[in-house]
Amino acid sequence: MPKDELEDEELSMELPKELGVSKTENFAVWYNRIIQLADLIEKRYNVAGMFVWKPYGFRIMANIKKIWDKLFAESGIQETYFPLIVPLEYAQMNKAWFDGFEDEVFWVKGRGEGDPTHILRPTGEPAMYPIFAMWIRSYKDLPLRIYETVSSFRYETKHTRPLIRDREITFWYEIHTVHATKEESEEELKEHMRINDKIWEALAIPPIKVEKPQWEVFPGAIGAIEYYNIMPNGRMLENGSCNNLGQAYAKKFEITYIDENNQKQYAWQTCTGNGARYLVAAIALHGDDKGLILPPRIAPIQVVIIPIFKEKLEEVLSTCQKIAEALKAADISVEIDATEKTPGEKFYIWEIKGVPLRLEIGPKEVAENFVTAVRRDQGKRQKVEMKDLSLKVAVLLEQVQTNLYLKAQKFYENIVVETNSFTEMKAKINEGKVTLIYWCRSEECADEIERIEGVEIVGVIPTNEARGECIICGKPSGEKTYVAKTY
Numbered sequence: 137m138p139k140d141e142l143e144d145e146e147l148s149m150e151l152p153k154e155l156g157v158s159k160t161e162n163f164a165v166w167y168n169r170i171i172q173l174a175d176l177i178e179k180r181y182n183v184a185g186m187f188v189w190k191p192y193g194f195r196i197m198a199n200i201k202k203i204w205d206k207l208f209a210e211s212g213i214q215e216t217y218f219p220l221i222v223p224l225e226y227a228q229m230n231k232a233w234f235d236g237f238e239d240e241v242f243w244v245k246g247r248g249e250g251d252p253t254h255i256l257r258p259t260g261e262p263a264m265y266p267i268f269a270m271w272i273r274s275y276k277d278l279p280l281r282i283y284e285t286v287s288s289f290r291y292e293t294k295h296t297r298p299l300i301r302d303r304e305i306t307f308w309y310e311i312h313t314v315h316a317t318k319e320e321s322e323e324e325l326k327e328h329m330r331i332n333d334k335i336w337e338a339l340a341i342p343p344i345k346v347e348k349p350q351w352e353v354f355p356g357a358i359g360a361i362e363y364y365n366i367m368p369n370g371r372m373l374e375n376g377s378c379n380n381l382g383q384a385y386a387k388k389f390e391i392t393y394i395d396e397n398n399q400k401q402y403a404w405q406t407c408t409g410n411g412a413r414y415l416v417a418a419i420a421l422h423g424d425d426k427g428l429i430l431p432p433r434i435a436p437i438q439v440v441i442i443p444i445f446k447e448k449l450e451e452v453l454s455t456c457q458k459i460a461e462a463l464k465a466a467d468i469s470v471e472i473d474a475t476e477k478t479p480g481e482k483f484y485i486w487e488i489k490g491v492p493l494r495l496e497i498g499p500k501e502v503a504e505n506f507v508t509a510v511r512r513d514q515g516k517r518q519k520v521e522m523k524d525l526s527l528k529v530a531v532l533l534e535q536v537q538t539n540l541y542l543k544a545q546k547f548y549e550n551i552v553v554e555t556n557s558f559t560e561m562k563a564k565i566n567e568g569k570v571t572l573i574y575w576c577r578s579e580e581c582a583d584e585i586e587r588i589e590g591v592e593i594v595g596v597i598p599t600n601e602a603r604g605e606c607i608i609c610g611k612p613s614g615e616k617t618y619v620a621k622t623y
């Protein structure tokens with residue numbers, strides 16, 4: 137079983153000096169060190185739950201954002217921007233929503249008597265929906281399909297962890313759509329899931345989708361499909377949610393339209409959101425005891441070239457530059473590390489940063505017309521002929537991408553176990569596993585299961601045909617359900 141989390145180190149403002157810890161033995165400490173040592177973030181910003189994105193981390197996240205921007209654009213979902221500050225009157229239009237968020241809201245105080253108080257947006261609904269009500273008049277105005285990528289603010293009372301639980305949630309996208317019919321809104325959610333599956337493919341991680349228990353869906357919503365990833369310590373992390381809002385919000389915010397028969401109707405809505413947790417999953421699942429391993433499709437530097445010279449400096453450097461030019465022309469992002477550091481020091485740095493492919497070029501390579509290539513996921517040296525190098529590098533990068541996916545898939549296969557009794561389930565979870573059980577969807581049986589410290593009914597596998605008996609009450613027609621420790 138993985139050791140317990142060393143929370144003291146996580147909270148410490150000290151910059152770690154080296155990784156020096158195994159990912160599988162102590163994931164929490166490994167994670168805390170890697171996000172700093174790989175130059176992703178600066179943790180020492182003095183507001184709890186907020187951090188600074190460093191350029192390298194920002195570039196990775198921006199690449200992930202580019203993937204969703206492209207997929208949304210292809211699907212016709214248009215980018216927009218709403219203010220971060222929300223008037224209290226908008227926030228209070230949906231009492232259930234406001235009651236749910238009131239305790240974790242950041243207040244923006246008025247400056248004097250009569251000056252209104254505002255809140256910083258914890259989610260998009262109260263900023264957007266009063267405006268939707270102004271925009272939508274007739275069925276001809278529908279569907280409305282937009283998204284924005286912004287920060288969200290939640291005054292978390294739980295212990296915060298960078299990128300996992302922040303008070304300023306950065307790189308957060310939200311899709312909000314409005315439709316004339318229930319069927320259309322359901323089709324829309326399927327589209328959001330198709331898009332999300334594509335994002336997970338780029339991250340080289342198999343997506344895990346679950347249907348949330350009804351009492352855990354967004355206040356007033358019909359239902360939700362949530363994405364999860366499994367962490368190396370056997371805990372599951374919620375990683376995106378697609379919400380079927382039904383007409384609940386439309387009724388609170390008066391989002392109505394006049395239909396073909398001149399009748400007023402309430403609209404149907406969906407919202408889907410996620411952000412930097414995509415990156416958390418990639419860090420956690422692919423990294424190893426040397427550092428990050430970035431899937432080539434999100435890596436800001438896909439190839440690093442290390443010139444190795446004791447002699448023939450000019451010749452080696454000009455060959456490196458020629459190769460870099462050719463790779464760039466083939467749309468491969470590449471950097472030459474021509475700093476004064478020793479090759480060993482350079483290997484160490486680029487390994488920590490998870491660059492998928494390293495090319496070493498010295499006098500021998502130049503003379504014999506080849507490069508020495510090292511895949512970050514394998515660490516083995518291989519000779520690659522200089523001829524058609526860009527093509528060969530592209531193939532190597534694709535192999536890294538595929539291999540990372542297969543490794544993540546294998547990890548999931550090993551960590552998820554089916555159990556048939558409460559005792560067995562509890563034992564497996566305590567061993568650091570994720571369990572699949574049959575559950576009847578009743579709240580009473582869920583309570584029984586969640587009595588185990590830190591354990592949660594994560595959700596039911598959607599559209600799963602398998603049926604069995606609930607492990608608590610024995611009722612038939614239980615559905616396959618993930619139960620695990622969660623974040």
Ligand SMILES: [Zn+2]
Nearest residue numbers: 576581606609
């Ligand atoms: Zn039951």
